[in-house]
Amino acid sequence: MGKITTTKHLFLDPVCFMEVAPDKRDFTFTYKMRTYYFCAESCRKAFEKNPEKYFGSKSSKPKGWWGRYLERLNRITGGRSQKCH
Ligand SMILES: [Zn+2]
Numbered sequence: 001m002g003k004i005t006t007t008k009h010l011f012l013d014p015v016c017f018m019e020v021a022p023d024k025r026d027f028t029f030t031y032k033m034r035t036y037y038f039c040a041e042s043c044r045k046a047f048e049k050n051p052e053k054y055f056g057s058k059s060s061k062p063k064g065w066w067g068r069y070l071e072r073l074n075r076i077t078g079g080r081s082q083k084c085h
Helices: 041-049 051-055 064-077
Strands: 027-031 034-038
Touching: 027 041, 034 041, 041 051
Parallel strands: none
Antiparallel strands: 027 034
């Protein structure tokens, strides 16, 4: 019986939706008790400037920004990782 690794923790850059590996946490920003990870300083700054922009605050969907975030991510990446830089 081999070990099955079910969890592969990757953080998602909310600005460009790139996956950020957990060992590459150079660019983080904490907003409303949640820590976000970014692929680059430029993405972190963009988020820092206007965090609300990335939450889709105009939506009143009950599942909130997190669901939209994942939906959008899946649509953009099509299951593949992508790069913004
Ligand atoms: Zn980025």
